[in-house]
Amino acid sequence: MPPISILIKPASSGCNIACRYCFYHAIAENRSVANYGIMSEDTLERLVKETIAYADGFAAFAFQGGEPTIAGLDFFRKAVELQKKYNTKRLEIQNTIQTNGVLINEEWAKFLAENDFLVGLSLDGPRSVNDYCRVDISGNSIFDRELETIRLFRKYNVKFNICSVVTKKTAEKITAVYNYFKQMGFMYQQYIPCLDEQGAEKSDYSLTAAQYGDFLNKLFDLWYKDFSSGLEIDIRQFSNFAQMAAGYAPEECGMCGKCTTYFVVESDGSVFSCDFYTTDEWRSGIFRRALTAFTTAKSR
Numbered sequence: 001m002p003p004i005s006i007l008i009k010p011a012s013s014g015c016n017i018a019c020r021y022c023f024y025h026a027i028a029e030n031r032s033v034a035n036y037g038i039m040s041e042d043t044l045e046r047l048v049k050e051t052i053a054y055a056d057g058f059a060a061f062a063f064q065g066g067e068p069t070i071a072g073l074d075f076f077r078k079a080v081e082l083q084k085k086y087n088t089k090r091l092e093i094q095n096t097i098q099t100n101g102v103l104i105n106e107e108w109a110k111f112l113a114e115n116d117f118l119v120g121l122s123l124d125g126p127r128s129v130n131d132y133c134r135v136d137i138s139g140n141s142i143f144d145r146e147l148e149t150i151r152l153f154r155k156y157n158v159k160f161n162i163c164s165v166v167t168k169k170t171a172e173k174i175t176a177v178y179n180y181f182k183q184m185g186f187m188y189q190q191y192i193p194c195l196d197e198q199g200a201e202k203s204d205y206s207l208t209a210a211q212y213g214d215f216l217n218k219l220f221d222l223w224y225k226d227f228s229s230g231l232e233i234d235i236r237q238f239s240n241f242a243q244m245a246a247g248y249a250p251e252e253c254g255m256c257g258k259c260t261t262y263f264v265v266e267s268d269g270s271v272f273s274c275d276f277y278t279t280d281e282w283r284s285g286i287f288r289r290a291l292t293a294f295t296t297a298k299s300r
């Protein structure tokens with residue numbers, strides 16, 4: 001059996017803020033159940049048990065949303081406890097979580113550090129750029145709350161990287177964004193383009209392909225100047241380009257040129273083959289059945 005990667009939605013599409021560009025919210029609105037609620041302990045246990053039973057060598061549990069932290073810290077304590085209980089094969093287990101950082105307090109930060117979670121913190125740039133789209137339900141800034149989360153991550157040595165959604169504003173201000181991240185000491189950065197679906201009406205914050213291309217060129221020049229003088233900031237896209245230039249496959253699925261295999265598990269246990277296809281017509285069934293079907297197909 002192969003290693004396995006599972007993307008889990010512990011709180012379905014639920015979130016405690018209201019980013020203007022939220023893609024998962026938009027996708028969930030197009031299915032019969034927009035929000036499946038918080039994952040039950042029973043579903044979590046089946047998921048952990050079956051994943052570990054299926055995998056060999058390595059299992060990755062990536063918690064995303066919506067906002068996964070609204071499932072509560074006890075949910076994650078339970079997840080780790082179950083991983084320990086069922087990992088009789090001594091797999092290497094990796095936990096990651098993508099968060100907006102709003103609920104992170106001392107207890108959360110301690111837990112994430114003690115259990116070696118790799119955290120992706122969503123932050124688009126300095127205050128003016130972040131506030132452009134990342135706001136709370138009343139439209140207020142969450143920037144200061146995110147800075148507090150970064151302070152806690154540093155206090156407890158939580159491993160984290162920064163995920164910035166590239167809007168039109170980010171692209172226009174990429175020099176200021178990159179310099180701000182550098183000044184903040186963010187050595188691991190990821191930039192996710194905010195592009196409209198083909199044929200969809202263009203939003204005021206999304207990029208055109210040409211704007212994204214221009215953004216990448218500018219970012220590359222900034223990064224390369226630092227890299228050439230010995231400051232090695234890891235930008236996921238560029239690491240993937242370097243990997244490809246050296247003859248290796250990229251690890252980022254959007255760069256592979258074809259869809260890779262991973263599972264998205266919604267909070268009710270429904271399985272989908274991609275985060276962008278979590279609508280009713282792409283639902284592959286409940287976890288155990290989907291995994292069995294996949295295993296059978298692979299062994300043919």
Ligand code: SF4
Pocket residue numbers: 014015016017018019021022023024025065066067099100122
């Ligand atoms: S934090 Fe993520 S899930 Fe929540 S509104 Fe923003 S983009 Fe959507």
